[in-house]
Amino acid sequence: MHCLGLMSGTSADGVDAVLAHFDGPPQRPQWSLLRHHHQPYPLELQRQVVAAGQGAPMPAALWLELAEAITEVQAEAALACDPDAKAELIGCHGQTVWHRPPARGARGASWQMLQAPLLAHRLQRPVVHDFRAADLALGGQGAPLVPRADAALLGSTQGWRAVLNLGGIANLTLIPPCGGVDRHAAILGWDCGPANSLLDLGMRHFTNGAQSFDKGGAMAAQGQADEGWIQRWLQEEYFQLAPPKSTGRECFGQDDLNRRLQQLGGASAADAIATLTAFSAAVVAQDLAQTRQILGIAPIELITAGGGSQNPVLIHELRRRCRGVQIDASSYLGVPTEAREALVFALLAWWHHRGHPGNVPAVTGACRETVLGTRVEPA
Template structure:
């Protein structure tokens, strides 16, 4: 199969912006090979970030706002793709696909007792708008296929972690710290069905919201962990945070802003009244690290399972205070960053969704049931091509597969 050019787009639960990466890709599953050609990041303006945050909560969301933002984000994603192509001096006719995770505004991994109260998830950023703006086949809405097969629709990147980090001699925990933290555990010389993955709990989400509040919206995150490094970890507050019920739930499990959003931060602030702001930030940062270490000891490590390497990715890997806390809580582990494996922590998830999108287009399953809880492997993703040229490119690819 010939090498193809594709673009991956990622907008995470941190609501900080969109990462776009142009890649060259060939092969499939463990034989997948990826080369990064170029990349671009677009930070959300404050009004867009605020509007997106409103959509994540039933009390501030509305059907009209969701409909409008779905199309607006599709257009924003498309315009970013066009800027990336201009930057790389690549014509759209050279690119086979653009693959978008979309912006999650609600994720409900478990159903209720009523007949119509079934699990579901909603990512916005319309694929038809994305395809029309770029003139390229668009792939997205990955989670729903996994949930249709009984999975929780997350974590999805475990499929890519297995491709990139499986090792015959080392057991690895691949830990992403975005808005939410999630881990993929890959035993040494693992088969796919031995891979385990779940959301460990909060990543940067709680830290970011507290920094936003204490700086009166002047900062949206703790750059380089500067605020946390000036404070002290308050053990009483940390112990209280570690009592959260989610942390005791057994995998497979996923979470998001529904559990660790504004209402949760309200309770953190009320439980920390009288503490210096720096101490609050230091404590919730240490909490993220401790939830990760606690998840490993509770759910992964056993007499038959060990962790040799911990590989940290996502925005949290650029926070020195958080990395220091991780090493403190994981004293017997070698803690790496994605950069130690020649992979950008910032771009990892955008690359991952490019890989997932490509597998969808070539008709290959692109999720790991043991990670998501699904009953069987599925091909995740929906495809949109609004222009004949994009359809013809995809048809030519599929013709070459037979």
Template sequence: MSKVYGIGLMSGTSLDGIDAVLVEKNEDETKFPFRIIESLTESYDEEIYESIMRICDPEMAMIEEVSAMNMYLGRKFGAVVHKLLEKANKKADDIHFISSHGQTIFHQPIEGKKRYELKNTLQIGDLSVLSEETGIAVVGDFRTADMAVGGQGAPLVSYLDYLLFSRDGKARAVQNIGGIGNVTYIPSDGDISQVKSFDTGPGNMVIDAVVHSLTNGKLTFDCEGKIAKQGKVNEEVLTHLMDHEYFQIPLPKTTGRELFGRSFTTRLMNEFSHVSDEDLITTVSEWTVVSIVKGYQDFIEVDGIKLDEVIIGGGGSFNLYLLDRLQQKMPHTKVRTIDDFGISSSFKEALAFAVMGYQTIQGKENQIPAATGAERPVIMGKIAYSQPAAYERVMSIRSGIR
């Protein structure tokens, strides 16, 4: 039987670029389904970064820009796929599917007051454009299916977390620190019905925005947490941040730029303009740590549950300030990074969507209701193919004909 190849694409809330992985399905079903055989990250240039930031802000977004960027990102994602294939010395005809998360520009996980204000979410990067650009079938638009059955459409990577870390008898919190922080709690007995997953609050989003603003765009993030280590925590600012209403919401809960985006950061910096640059960066970094620990205390470490390990992934796994402070605040729990397990922090989410996309094609459920708050398991994702050959390759996965 010939191999199955897929590509996973992820562009997260941090807007630090597009992560792409080429994966190969293992024929041995006793092992984890896929292994990464090539990867790359393509950063957004300043113009596109600023344009996406603008359309993520409800106070600034214009519908014509959203529509245009949807088509542009379909092409941009296609260009990234071609670069990945060239790097891997593969042809489009070798690839059975692409699975793309898309770029989230709005996420509203609770219903509004008006009758049409249902839970909603929007990821752009048109699937048909991406399929036409590459000649490969594309799976995407995952989150809406979960919302259709009452879920919050997030966190979805909990599905991969469970597959990876539920088998060796340890109570674990798998913590992603991307633009937003989100955690998957996996009980020591591996009971999937007891899995919990939620957004702990801002991850790198506010830190990056403050660094970008204070350095006039010269820096886009605090490399290794070096700036944060130079300052001191301002308790007045930290108390103000922890008073945010998000931290009072019960589970299930998720968030994004609609709460903690550019408008939030601008207001914060204006209100506390008297605080030194280093101290403000230290304080918003400490906020990420404190909000993570509070999330564990409020929703995981209850009824006598003790965490054996916290496993950090995402860009925050490279921030030594965050890692050190988490370990100091959780002295009886071992803080590790996902790289310790042979999985790249940079490409874990792209891998997750490759796995979920494969399940979509197979017609198998690919989310955890206990994590998202959904009423029942569903098959997330839609499939687009603009060419017959792309259709035939993706359908060969279902038929078993390679």
């Protein structure tokens, strides 16, 4: 079955579209990636999405226009990726504008902005969307949703395999080994903390909006990281929480950046960006160290994906801080780094079609497995 996956992440740089084919058993499908396309958000739309994700107040009319604009870019990405309309089903994550994990007995909630009936009408094919809602209803975090798909797409190896997505937020998947005493262990995963969210906002701050990200890690490479502040930041509450845990721009957004820059005092732009880059790597390294200490799990390899995998300074910091683990890009296993998450949502749509559960209770904290997503037919 041909499925199209659409993903617009926390970085809010645009929509990734993937056309893929799936066949065989749902838990270990035979799959092929046929095409990938990236559709950037117009700059004003990107600004609005980032502002919305940080709690900026807007009148109802602007929320409606924002939902329409996001949906239109999703449609453009789908049409560009699949001009011959081969896909029988569309899986669309939508654009997260607010995420509220469960806390102190209160149910969590999450808002992925999309006008799914409009998208289905524009593409004249069914759309599966709202992937987090069922897990949230079952008491889960609703995120991250990629771990089960990571295990199905990438498979296992002789030891624990870690998959690290470096989008706006860094999230980890831990896949059990194919043999040994841990071969029947549960898939694990969680959101570590900021990857590119603070870096991108920092670049906009220091360049007066001229640069939206640190291309090639060029600015970070010119600076010196402040290790003292990194170690202080690692003691903050979120980084001490045990999984399941999830987060987003509502926690690691502009206000958080302003606080950290104030703490860094008169640091130069290069030193501040170098510190934020090293901090993103340190968060992951600390999580891996805690996993080894508490659970006795030490991955033998760390597979990176997402936009941050293209930042050589961030990858260098990961190599320096994550001792004893081989670090490779997901393209090493046949999944292009920039296409991984869109491929996941193509798979989740196929799983919805097959009635196969997409969440992992050990990851999200939901009380049971469930099929994810809601299907909308074209009008």
